Amino acid sequence: xxxxxxxxTEISVVEKEDVTLDCVYETRDTTYYLFWYxxxxxxxxxxxxxxxxxxxxxxxxxxxxxxxxxxxxxxxxTITASQVVDSAVYFxxxxxxxxxxxxxxxxxGTTVTVRA
Amino acid sequence: DAGITQSPRHKVTETGTPxxxxxxxxxxxxxxxxxxQDPGHGLRLIHYSYGVxxxxxxxxxxxYSVSRSKTEDFLxxxxxxxxxxxxxxxxxxxxxxxxxxxxxxxxxxTRLTVT
Numbered sequence: 001x002x003x004x005x006x007x008x009t010e011i012s013v014v015e016k017e018d019v020t021l022d023c024v025y026e027t028r029d030t031t032y033y034l035f036w037y038x039x040x041x042x043x044x045x046x047x048x049x050x051x052x053x054x055x056x057x058x059x060x061x062x063x064x065x066x067x068x069x070x071x072x073x074x075x076x077x078t079i080t081a082s083q084v085v086d087s088a089v090y091f092x093x094x095x096x097x098x099x100x101x102x103x104x105x106x107x108x109g110t111t112v113t114v115r116a
Numbered sequence: 117d118a119g120i121t122q123s124p125r126h127k128v129t130e131t132g133t134p135x136x137x138x139x140x141x142x143x144x145x146x147x148x149x150x151x152x153q154d155p156g157h158g159l160r161l162i163h164y165s166y167g168v169x170x171x172x173x174x175x176x177x178x179x180y181s182v183s184r185s186k187t188e189d190f191l192x193x194x195x196x197x198x199x200x201x202x203x204x205x206x207x208x209x210x211x212x213x214x215x216x217x218x219x220x221x222x223x224x225x226t227r228l229t230v231t
Contacts, residue, residue, distance in 0.1 A: 035220075043225055047221065102210055
């Protein structure tokens with residue numbers, strides 16, 4: 001069975017601080033995909049990144065960066081120099097493409113509050 | 117933005133009444149999903165579809181049924197709504213390309229309250 005754990009329920013930071021969101025996953029599969037989604041206060045779910053299990057390169061997109069470490073089954077997300085607009089719930093998710101249903105298993109989410 | 121709409125966006129209903137939520141897509145994606153979002157649980161899969169008339173259960177399917185008669189529409193029905201089905205419901209779509217997996221794109225959500 002697949003499982004995603006986001007141990008941090010809530011994180012509160014002051015603007016311009018860096019914030020790192022932890023994501024630990026469990027899967028027996030050798031091929032899988034990991035995702036991060038953002039849910040701002042308006043409620044929609046916004047796709048941020050997809051990473052497959054064969055690509056352990058870290059990725060940076062503007063103020064966002066992701067650290068994928070297969071050895072520790074983690075896919076952590078860092079927001080650098082946080083802004084108020086980063087306030088949202090962030091979800092990590094896992095999918096097994098070999099299951100033919102391509103469904104996502106989500107973590108419980110981490111609520112990030114950035115204070116001005 | 118992916119063309120996904122959900123209707124209604126908000127609904128209040130009474131216990132024991134049937135409710136149908138609709139997801140409509142304009143992307144011609146093969147896979148469609150229904151999730152529910154509850155505090156502390158993230159999103160959990162209710163049912164999914166991998167083609168017209170092809171559906172299967174997710175992890176929290178009890179009390180729900182689905183139908184997909186056209187590529188673009190995926191309906192979720194609560195046969196007899198209960199208070200435990202008060203939740204926010206999200207529809208998602210994806211289109212795998214060969215062995216590769218695309219990301220899922222989500223609709224705006226439907227907030228359902230069962231009184």
